[in-house]
Amino acid sequence: MDLQHRISLLLLIFSSLLELTSGNFTAHDCDRRCLAQLLIDKKLLSPPQNENCTTVVNITSIQYETLSFDTKDMQMNSRIKVNMEWMDPDLAWTKNYSFPTIVMPVDKIWTPGIVLDNAIETTVEPYTNDVQVRRDGTVDHAVVLFTSVSCEINLFNYPFVTGECPVAINGWSQKSCSLNLQISDNVSLVGGSGGEWQTLSVIKVSDTSQPESRNYLHVTLSINPFGAFVTLILPSALILLADLVSFALPFEGGERNSFKVTLVLSFTMFLLILNDHLPNGGNCSPLLHYHFSFCLVCLVLSMLISIVLTRLSVDGSILPCRRSKVHPSNSPNPKNDCLDKEKDMGSEISLLQKIVFFLEDMDKGDDNKESNMAFAYFMDKCCFCFFLIIYIIYAIILICVTQADICKVNNLDFWDNSKPPDYSFDYSYSYYYYYYQE
Structure with a gap:
C-alpha cells in the first residue's frame, strides 16, 4: 500500500507539472497573430456596453479638405479624415502576453459611426483595413468621410464674397444610449482651393448652449473675384461705356441706331449665355442680377431715345401717326395754281412770281429742317448728360x-432646438453593415 501511495503521488505531481508546462508553453509560444485570432474569435461586433450605456470616442485629430463648392446649388463637397480612439475592455489581454500592441482587421470588431447632421450625402471609408489595439483595450482607427453638405452663403456681394459653412460632426443618440464624441482642437487644413473658391480656415466649434453635444467644423470660404470680374462685371461696364460714347455719332445715315441695336442684342445674348452660370444665392440673391437688369434697361432706353430723336430731326415731331412734310417742289400750293392760270395767259410776271414763291418755300423748308436738327441735337445733349449723371x-x-x-x-x-435629436437606428451597425459585409 505504501508503494501504491507513492506511485499515485508521483503520477499526480507529474500530471500537474505537465499541465503547468503546457499552459506556459501556450502563453509564451502564442505570437501577435495568434493573439489577434483569439480576439477575433470573440466576435465583438457590438459596441462596449458600459453601465450608463454611453460609449466615449476621442477624436484625436481631423484633416479637412474642400473638394469643390457648387455656387449654383449652394453645396460644398469635402473630404475629412478623422483619427479616433476608444476603449474596449473586452479587447484587452493579460500580462501573460508581452505584446504592447497588435493589429486586427477592421471588419472583425466594432467601430463607431459618425453622424453628419447637415449632410446631404456621405460616404465613409476606412483609411486602412486594419486597426491597432493596445494592451489595455484602446483601439486606434481612422476613417475618411466624403460628404456633401448644404451651405447657404451670403452671395449678395458676388463675386466679392467671404462666407462660413458648418460641417456638423457628432455621435448618435437614442433615448437611453449614445455615442459621445470628444473632439479635440487638432483640426488641420489640407489643400485650400476648390475651383474658384478658396478655403481660408477651418476650426472646431462646440455649442455649449444646448444640453446635447453639438460640434461642428467652422469652414471659412472666399471666392477668387478675378475670373467673375473679368467675365461678368467688366463686359457689362464696357457695354455701358460704349453706349455712352455712341452719343457722339450723328443722326444722319442711321449709324447710331444700328450701333445701339447691336449693343442691345449683344448684351441680351451675353445674359442668355451666362444664365446657367450665375448663382441663385437662395434668400440673398446676388446684386449682380439687379446690375444686369439695370444695364439692360439703360441700353434699351438709350436705343429708343436715339430712334425718337432721329425722327424728331427729320419731321420735327415724335408722333408716329403724323405724316411727314412733303418737299416744297412736290407740294400743291394755291399760289402755284394761280400762277398756272396766269401762265396760260402767257404772262411773264406770273412766271417770275412762281419762281419767287418756289425759292421762298425752299428756304422756309431748309429753315425748318435746320431748326428741327438743332432741337434734336440739343435734346441729344440733354439725354447724354442725363445718362452720364445716372451712371455716376x-x-x-x-x-x-x-x-x-x-x-x-x-x-x-438644420438643428431642431425644440427637442434633443432622436435617431431611429444604430449608426455603428449601419457603418459595419454597408462597408464591411462580404
Missing part, C-alpha cells in the same frame, strides 16, 4: 450698397 449716381449707390451688411443667413438652422 448708380456707381455711388452700388459702392455704398456693397459696403453695407444687408442680407444675413443662418447656417445652423
Whole structure:
C-alpha cells in the first residue's frame, strides 16, 4: 500500500507539472497573430456596453479638405479624415502576453459611426483595413468621410464674397444610449482651393448652449473675384461705356441706331449665355442680377431715345401717326395754281412770281429742317448728360450698397432646438453593415 501511495503521488505531481508546462508553453509560444485570432474569435461586433450605456470616442485629430463648392446649388463637397480612439475592455489581454500592441482587421470588431447632421450625402471609408489595439483595450482607427453638405452663403456681394459653412460632426443618440464624441482642437487644413473658391480656415466649434453635444467644423470660404470680374462685371461696364460714347455719332445715315441695336442684342445674348452660370444665392440673391437688369434697361432706353430723336430731326415731331412734310417742289400750293392760270395767259410776271414763291418755300423748308436738327441735337445733349449723371449716381449707390451688411443667413438652422435629436437606428451597425459585409 505504501508503494501504491507513492506511485499515485508521483503520477499526480507529474500530471500537474505537465499541465503547468503546457499552459506556459501556450502563453509564451502564442505570437501577435495568434493573439489577434483569439480576439477575433470573440466576435465583438457590438459596441462596449458600459453601465450608463454611453460609449466615449476621442477624436484625436481631423484633416479637412474642400473638394469643390457648387455656387449654383449652394453645396460644398469635402473630404475629412478623422483619427479616433476608444476603449474596449473586452479587447484587452493579460500580462501573460508581452505584446504592447497588435493589429486586427477592421471588419472583425466594432467601430463607431459618425453622424453628419447637415449632410446631404456621405460616404465613409476606412483609411486602412486594419486597426491597432493596445494592451489595455484602446483601439486606434481612422476613417475618411466624403460628404456633401448644404451651405447657404451670403452671395449678395458676388463675386466679392467671404462666407462660413458648418460641417456638423457628432455621435448618435437614442433615448437611453449614445455615442459621445470628444473632439479635440487638432483640426488641420489640407489643400485650400476648390475651383474658384478658396478655403481660408477651418476650426472646431462646440455649442455649449444646448444640453446635447453639438460640434461642428467652422469652414471659412472666399471666392477668387478675378475670373467673375473679368467675365461678368467688366463686359457689362464696357457695354455701358460704349453706349455712352455712341452719343457722339450723328443722326444722319442711321449709324447710331444700328450701333445701339447691336449693343442691345449683344448684351441680351451675353445674359442668355451666362444664365446657367450665375448663382441663385437662395434668400440673398446676388446684386449682380439687379446690375444686369439695370444695364439692360439703360441700353434699351438709350436705343429708343436715339430712334425718337432721329425722327424728331427729320419731321420735327415724335408722333408716329403724323405724316411727314412733303418737299416744297412736290407740294400743291394755291399760289402755284394761280400762277398756272396766269401762265396760260402767257404772262411773264406770273412766271417770275412762281419762281419767287418756289425759292421762298425752299428756304422756309431748309429753315425748318435746320431748326428741327438743332432741337434734336440739343435734346441729344440733354439725354447724354442725363445718362452720364445716372451712371455716376448708380456707381455711388452700388459702392455704398456693397459696403453695407444687408442680407444675413443662418447656417445652423438644420438643428431642431425644440427637442434633443432622436435617431431611429444604430449608426455603428449601419457603418459595419454597408462597408464591411462580404
